[in-house]
Amino acid sequence: MYIIFGCGVTGNAVADALSKSGKDILIVDKDENALSSWREKHFHVVVSDMKSFDLDPQYCKESNIFAILTGDFDGNLLLVKRLKEKLPNNFVLVKAYNNEEAEALESNGADMILNTGDVLTNNVLSAFENAKMKHSAFALVNKIKESNGKELAIFLQDNPDPDAISSGLTLQYICKYCDVESKLYYGGNISHQKNKVLINLLNMDLINIKTKEAVMEVVRSAGMIALIEASIPARNNILPEDVIPNLIFDHHQVDISSVKGDFVDIQTNIGATATIMTRYIRQLNLKPDASLATALLYGIRTDTKEFTRNTSPDDLNAASYLSPLVDKNIMSQLEHPPMGLETLDIIGRAIRNKEIRGSYLASFVEFINDRDALPQAAEMMLQLEGVYTVLVFGINEDKVQLSARSRDSRVNLGLILQSAFGELNSGGHATMAAGAINLGILGDANDRTSLLKVTSDAVKKRFFSSVGAEFEQETLPTEEAPKLSLKEN
Numbered sequence: 001m002y003i004i005f006g007c008g009v010t011g012n013a014v015a016d017a018l019s020k021s022g023k024d025i026l027i028v029d030k031d032e033n034a035l036s037s038w039r040e041k042h043f044h045v046v047v048s049d050m051k052s053f054d055l056d057p058q059y060c061k062e063s064n065i066f067a068i069l070t071g072d073f074d075g076n077l078l079l080v081k082r083l084k085e086k087l088p089n090n091f092v093l094v095k096a097y098n099n100e101e102a103e104a105l106e107s108n109g110a111d112m113i114l115n116t117g118d119v120l121t122n123n124v125l126s127a128f129e130n131a132k133m134k135h136s137a138f139a140l141v142n143k144i145k146e147s148n149g150k151e152l153a154i155f156l157q158d159n160p161d162p163d164a165i166s167s168g169l170t171l172q173y174i175c176k177y178c179d180v181e182s183k184l185y186y187g188g189n190i191s192h193q194k195n196k197v198l199i200n201l202l203n204m205d206l207i208n209i210k211t212k213e214a215v216m217e218v219v220r221s222a223g224m225i226a227l228i229e230a231s232i233p234a235r236n237n238i239l240p241e242d243v244i245p246n247l248i249f250d251h252h253q254v255d256i257s258s259v260k261g262d263f264v265d266i267q268t269n270i271g272a273t274a275t276i277m278t279r280y281i282r283q284l285n286l287k288p289d290a291s292l293a294t295a296l297l298y299g300i301r302t303d304t305k306e307f308t309r310n311t312s313p314d315d316l317n318a319a320s321y322l323s324p325l326v327d328k329n330i331m332s333q334l335e336h337p338p339m340g341l342e343t344l345d346i347i348g349r350a351i352r353n354k355e356i357r358g359s360y361l362a363s364f365v366e367f368i369n370d371r372d373a374l375p376q377a378a379e380m381m382l383q384l385e386g387v388y389t390v391l392v393f394g395i396n397e398d399k400v401q402l403s404a405r406s407r408d409s410r411v412n413l414g415l416i417l418q419s420a421f422g423e424l425n426s427g428g429h430a431t432m433a434a435g436a437i438n439l440g441i442l443g444d445a446n447d448r449t450s451l452l453k454v455t456s457d458a459v460k461k462r463f464f465s466s467v468g469a470e471f472e473q474e475t476l477p478t479e480e481a482p483k484l485s486l487k488e489n
Contacts, residue, residue, distance in 0.1 A: 001026055001063045002128065005050060005079065006070035007034040010095060014069060018128070019043065026063075028053060050079040055086045064132050068094045069114075073101050077108060084109035089138075091131045136265065137283035143224075143247065143263045144178045150223025151181045155245070157229040157236050158188030158436075159371050160206075162198055163272045164229035166299035167249060169204065169292055170277035171226060177286055185209045185218060187238025192372030193337040198298065201330050202291045212240055219243055229273050231259045231266055235424055236436070249273055251303075252427055253414045268429075271310040274299035278318040293325035298334050310429050343373040350377035350392050355460060357469040359388040359408065364456040367448075368394040374403035375434070382407060389413070391463050395439070400455055402426060402435040411467070420466035 004015050007029035015038065018025050027038050030049040039045050046053070050070070054060075066083055068076045076094050083092050093112040096102040102113045112131050144152060152175050156164045168184045175182040184206045190196060199206065209215055215238055219225060225239070226247035231254045233239035248261040251273045256266065267276055274296045281288060288296065300319055304311045307319070349365040361381055365374070371394075378392040388408040393400055402421065404413045413433035417426035426435025439455070 001059055003028065003060070003063050003066050005029070005053075005066070005068045006095075007031065007038070008069070008071065011067075011069040014067060015043075026059065050075040053079070055082060061087060061090075063090060064135050065128055066090060066092045067128070068092065070095070071097075073097070077105060080105055080108050080110050089135075091135050093128070093131060133279055134283045137280050140174065140247070140263060140280060141178055141284065144175055144180055147180050147223030149180075151183060151221065152224045152226060152247075153218050153222035154182055154184050154226045154228060155230075155237055155239050156184060156186040156206075158186065158238060159192075160186050160188075160190065160229065161192070161195060161299075161302065161372075162295065163274050163299040163303040165195065165198060165204065165206070166292070166295035167228050167273040167277045168206075169295055170274070170281060170288075171228065171247070171249070173286065173288065173292060174280060174284065177284065180223075183207060185215075185238070187215075189371065191340075191370040192376075193340055193343070194302070194334060195372065197334055197337045198295065201333060202295055209238055215239060215243075227261070231264075235427070236434070249276060251276065253429060254427065255423070270312050271307075271315040272300040272303035274303070275312075275315045275318040278322065279314065282321065288322070288325060290325060290327040291330075293322045294327045294330050294334075297322040297326050298331065309431050340370065340373075342368070342370045343376055346370065346373040346394070347377045347380050350381055354381065356384075356387060357464055359386060360391075360464065360467050360469045361387045361389070362391045362393075362460045362463050364452070364459065365392060365394040366452055368396050368401070371396050371401045374401055375405070375432075378403045378405040381405075389467065391459075393459050395451075395455060398439050400437040400439060400459060402433075402437070402459075404428070404433045406431050416463075416466050420462040 001024045002018055003026045004011055005028045007027055011027070015025055015027055026044040026046065027035060028046045028048055029035050030047065032047045035045040035047060068079055070076060080092055080094055083090065091111045092109065093114055094105045094110045096105055096113050096115055102115065106113055154168050154171055156168050172182045172184065186206055187209060190199065209218065224246040225243065227233070227237060227239060227245040228249050230237040231248055231250045231252065233243045233245065234241040239245070244260045246262045248259065248264045248266065250266045251268060251270050253268050254266060259266065265276060270276060278296050297319060300315055304315055307316065346365045346368055350363040353365065354361055354363040361384065363381060365377065374392050374394060378390045381387065381390045381392065382405045389406040389411050391402060391404045393402045402417065404417060406413050412430040414428040414430060417428065417433045417435050421435050421437055425437050426433060428434055
């Protein structure tokens with residue numbers, strides 16, 4: 001919550017800007033009439049002067065930022081002193097009219113001074129976000145130090161991509177700053193060529209872990225658990241459902257009420273978790289070396305598709321900071337990774353087995369080993385003329401793996417896949433999403449040809465139904481999917 005003192009021109013402008021950006025705010029002023037318009041809009045308001053304002057309520061202790069924006073310098077200074085004495089860890093922003101006032105406020109603990117020129121510009125929200133981020137950065141450091149000398153186990157999403165890998169490395173970097181040992185774990189496989197190249201070129205140490213017993217052994221011995229690029233245990237990660245992570249970092253859409261953790265930072269408006277982690281090290285004045293900077297920039301570029309998808313100003317700002325620090329030779333090699341034969345084969349199957357209804361395309365690529373080839377095939381299929389939304393899926397071990405892409409502004413893929421296949425099986429953003437469905441009894445079928453048909457029909461039916469295209473006729477011809485013999489892999 002943001003608590004704003006002062007309901008004059010400046011206070012009203014700031015409160016209006018914060019409310020429009022979806023922030024939870026409380027407005028305090030000694031003039032009840034000045035608060036009446038906010039009360040009518042059902043905002044939280046308190047009638048009080050700064051000398052008698054009660055700092056004991058829980059909402060004060062939980063507020064990240066206090067913005068003191070009245071024209072009463074003596075009252076502003078007194079409130080700064082009270083806040084810093086009562087709530088020393090909370091950030092206080094104060095308006096000042098001149099350098100003399102600014103120096104007095106700063107010397108008494110104000111964390112940020114906003115002169116009248118700054119306050120009356122659109123940069124005020126940026127100032128609030130910077131203050132909030134600095135508070136979060138130091139809160140993260142304090143939390144990590146609670147591991148009591150034990151390892152911090154960092155779990156990445158299954159089949160981690162450059163965004164997840166670079167974000168995990170950054171948390172390791174922060175742990176090192178805190179003198180806390182840490183290790184990176186992941187379930188699934190790293191098969192995408194760009195992910196392999198990233199790990200090899202930067203000589204990273206990631207531990208592949210497959211069984212619940214092995215995971216629980218790590219959990220029991222660790223002092224703290226972190227989850228990156230995933231928000232809920234067992235959903236696209238190897239952690240069991242009953243494990244509650246201490247730290248969570250993600251940028252994917254999720255029902256926040258179902259997320260449990262001691263320190264949770266989920267920012268769905270940002271294009272990459274690597275951007276979030278870059279902001280942390282910048283606030284902590286930790287300059288990344290060339291390897292980490294390269295990994296972070298590559299993670300941001302990959303998840304935003306070279307800044308053309310789900311890109312925010314924060315992503316661009318992080319990229320601008322990281323660009324001068326990268327290893328240009330390594331980045332050049334990452335930009336042109338070799339394509340594996342299976343990836344090429346899966347793309348070929350996606351083309352051959354496509355089914356198009358209106359602007360929607362679904363393609364079943366049958367049995368696969370390389371799950372990471374699915375998003376590459378989906379990206380390729382999205383380039384077809386008249387196609388705006390794509391689902392590519394295949395069977396990997398005992399699961400049906402899903403990868404979806406869209407360039408239709410009317411479509412939210414994350415919600416569509418959750419509607420079609422369940423919240424526990426899928427998720428993502430408006431333009432890109434993924435999922436994994438247990439085959440269940442179908443996985444035990446002896447007739448693999450029947451398994452292929454049942455899987456293809458069931459997934460396509462749910463997908464086309466969820467987008468409202470179940471009654472659309474195919475608009476492009478497809479070839480019959482070849483039948484697989486029992487001996488084929």
